[in-house]
Amino acid sequence: MKTLITLVREEAAKRALYRRTRNEIANLPRSIALDLGIFPEDADRIAREAVWG
Numbered sequence: 001m002k003t004l005i006t007l008v009r010e011e012a013a014k015r016a017l018y019r020r021t022r023n024e025i026a027n028l029p030r031s032i033a034l035d036l037g038i039f040p041e042d043a044d045r046i047a048r049e050a051v052w053g
Contacts, residue, residue, distance in 0.1 A: 014051050022047035 002010075025033070025043035033040050 018047050018051045021050055 022043045025038065025046055026040050028036075028038075028040060030040060038046060
């Protein structure tokens with residue numbers, strides 16, 4: 001069984017990964033994002049799905 005501290009650390013790491021992923025997507029040049037088939041406005045949703053499923 002995981003301890004509370006382990007769970008908090010894991011969630012903090014996931015949150016940091018979410019923020020990094022979201023920022024990278026949101027800051028892509030629009031032309032590159034559209035070439036990849038994504039909209040920078042969807043950065044929150046895409047990052048959330050990537051980190052938490």
